[in-house]
Amino acid sequence: MARKPFIAGNWKMNMTAESGKQLIQELKPLVKEAKCDIALCVPAILIPAMVKAAKGSKIKIGAQNVHFAENGAYTGEISATMLKEYGVKYVIIGHSERRQYFGETNETVNRRTLAALKNDLCPIVCIGETLEDRESGETEKVLTRQLEIGLAGVEDIKKLVIAYEPVWAIGTGKTATDEQAQETIKFIRKKLGKMFCVKDANRVRIQYGGSMNAANCKGLMAQPDIDGGLIGGASLKKDFATIVNYNK
Ligand code: 13P
Numbered sequence: 512m513a514r515k516p517f518i519a520g521n522w523k524m525n526m527t528a529e530s531g532k533q534l535i536q537e538l539k540p541l542v543k544e545a546k547c548d549i550a551l552c553v554p555a556i557l558i559p560a561m562v563k564a565a566k567g568s569k570i571k572i573g574a575q576n577v578h579f580a581e582n583g584a585y586t587g588e589i590s591a592t593m594l595k596e597y598g599v600k601y602v603i604i605g606h607s608e609r610r611q612y613f614g615e616t617n618e619t620v621n622r623r624t625l626a627a628l629k630n631d632l633c634p635i636v637c638i639g640e641t642l643e644d645r646e647s648g649e650t651e652k653v654l655t656r657q658l659e660i661g662l663a664g665v666e667d668i669k670k671l672v673i674a675y676e677p678v679w680a681i682g683t684g685k686t687a688t689d690e691q692a693q694e695t696i697k698f699i700r701k702k703l704g705k706m707f708c709v710k711d712a713n714r715v716r717i718q719y720g721g722s723m724n725a726a727n728c729k730g731l732m733a734q735p736d737i738d739g740g741l742i743g744g745a746s747l748k749k750d751f752a753t754i755v756n757y758n759k
Pocket of ligand 1: 676682684722723742
């Protein structure tokens with residue numbers, strides 16, 4: 512069965528209720544005919560307003576993180592139940608910015624992923640190497656650890672999405688080449704085949720993320736193992752619709 516392409520935006524800590532609503536209203540008619548799944552992962556406080564704004568369109572709203580506990584004394588955190596209550600479908604887990612600035616580890620990524628799955632949220636699990644890793648030939652080793660620890664105990668791999676985001680390509684304007692992205696994502700799929708089974712690995716959607724934009728999306732999306740994109744900067748403007756319509 513063919514994998515349905517999936518283009519997701521990550522607004523990071525950008526937008527307000529007003530500007531977000533405006534952008535979604537602009538995007539709605541532009542993405543009407545899209546053949547792919549579409550999500551915008553927005554700051555938690557904007558979720559209710561953006562779910563309302565996106566109603567009746569193909570755009571689903573996602574979150575940018577989720578805590579692993581059901582509830583409890585975790586000041587500042589948000590549980591999967593809370594996200595679900597507001598109509599969230601997807602949740603980004605283990606973004607490199609969370610790993611870099613907020614102490615996220617492969618172990619906490621694993622706990623968050625299991626909690627999201629238990630609550631029927633679709634995790635978008637982010638993995639990726641730093642420039643130093645790539646230059647020292649450690650890319651595959653780093654990705655292997657991220658997958659082995661991050662996805663430990665996952666029963667049905669098809670229920671999640673992987674986003675391969677090389678850290679050196681995020682927000683830098685320096686995209687991985689089509690070949691580099693394809694080669695690495697192919698490696699990830701092969702690794703998933705060994706960890707789970709080949710049949711399931713062939714059905715997991717794997718996105719590319721890192722300076723993906725309206726100009727380079729076509730080439731990346733044409734690669735056989737790339738099933739979508741996780742878009743930062745370009746998801747804050749109308750360009751996002753161009754990426755969603757990459758095949759037009
Ligand atoms: P940019 O598209 O801004 O490089 O960000 C990518 C990203 O981190 C998406 O999660």
